[in-house]
Amino acid sequence: MLKPVVTIAALLTIGIANTAQAQSWQPVKPFKADYKAYFKNAAIGHGSRTLEAKSNGNYEATSTAKVLGGVGMSYDDTSYFRYKDHKIVTEKFSRYKRVFLGSTTITGKADGKGGLIVKSDNKTKHFPAGSWGNTLDSTAFQIQFQNDVKSGQTSFHYHYVEGDKIKDYKFKIDGTETLKVPAGTFKTIRLKRIQNGDRQTYMWLAPKLDYQLIKLQVLRKGKQWSAMELTDFKFQ
Template structure:
């Protein structure tokens, strides 16, 4: 049971951190600083609840910092992406990951060297390095681009992400519209589905609310049979 609980918590927070996406700004600048809070409920062999806080801010030097913090009983995860904008294009500089689950800790740092087109991961016991090309994102920076694309009215999305020593393609499609009730209120939302490999039992649906500047108002992910979690927006501050 202890191992199963740890697996559930890992899956819950890793996925929750992956999806709570920030605001799209006006046309003068691609992004607007914000703080967004979500509640998370896990439905499986055990019941868990927790919260996630996402924050986007810009430094005086012009660099951006996108942070996500999740916590629940016996677990916490922190992720951050430092990036810059060059000709309105997002270029990740450094990705950080820290996790503590049932006393077990793990951390990783991913550095993007655009001059030499290399990305290096300083992860415990398994460091890796690989070449990259223009447009490659880290494991959370691409979410900002997805948010923008949905706001533009695009219907299909594909992102190349440096993940685990490989370049992985993350694919999504618009899957319809739906009225969503969340702690922050009830809003019409655009439903986006992640496209996974044929035969995968995992499913991910994300709802973006146009009235909230296309903020994610809900996320629902099915990990496997009888195991799923839901994330709902409860507070949003500019």
């Protein structure tokens, strides 16, 4: 995610603003969120996301989903991370994915330099940190994204590991909107993924719920291809 550009002309103001931001910055609060998933306009599954603060100051985040009762596809992701200078550092993660013809287990751990060492199918790959900063797992990326929107960023660029591959995602603020989902009606910030092709991806985050994702929608040739909507939410 790209950060806002600030001019040198405001040097004095920057010093004051940075101090205030450091004092006021608060990470996303622990939560549990449940979702319903759709293919086109048909409900096909459900999922959940959780964030829990641990006694040692670290965090545990989970992301799970089942499609067609788990017969079609299911996954269970867990990430353990900490914060350093307001940014997430993944300590370790795991992903168990089941599809009709089999299953895959992927595990990863920190390399001590902001990157990840990932094991999958008896193969080990190293994904180092880069000019973008730390390389995250897919579940920690979701929390970092919430934090960055909460902190006031307007454009975003991430590199994260999904499976045994690195993903490069960019987003931008696309406006505000009052949106109704099964969990209620919320004032939201709408974000759009920057991508090529005939697909468009939008996300809606609700400030009232500490910038929780309340809807994700993928359009293909202008029509809904897939989506997920928040059905229940609570702070932990």
